[in-house]
Amino acid sequence: QVQLVESGGGSVQAGGSLRLTCAASGDTDCIFDMSWYCQAPGKEREFLSAIDSEGTTRYADSVKGRFAISQDNAKNTVYLQMNSLKPADTAMYYCYVRGCAQKWAYWGQGIQVTVSS
Secondary structure (H helix, E strand, O other): OEEEEEEOOEEEEOOOOEEEEEEEEEOOOOEEEEEEEEEOOOOOOEEEEEEEOOOOEEEOOOOOOOEEEEEEHHHOEEEEEEOOOOHHHOEEEEEEEEEHHHOOEEEOOOEEEEEEO
16 A cells, blocks of 8 residues: 655645645555646546656646656655646646556545635
């Protein structure tokens, strides 16, 4: 079992910044990659960004240049620095972690981000 604990969400005005953190614990002997997704009310969950064990990153076009993903491998923790936030970024944000050879995958419980205009 792997436990994921997300933190750092909250409310911010448009143009502001937030930093999300997701810490993995438990059977985390080998992590393939760690990702962030978001889901707004009435919409499907969508991919935002991912980072693999070698530090290779991927971003959705909607967040390129505004969001930055990073990780601390020693702490099995992934971060999402979100800058220039827009009201359209308001959503629940979820951490998603996959094990090596994709033997396991877990979602975090989600954390709310609200951006006001």
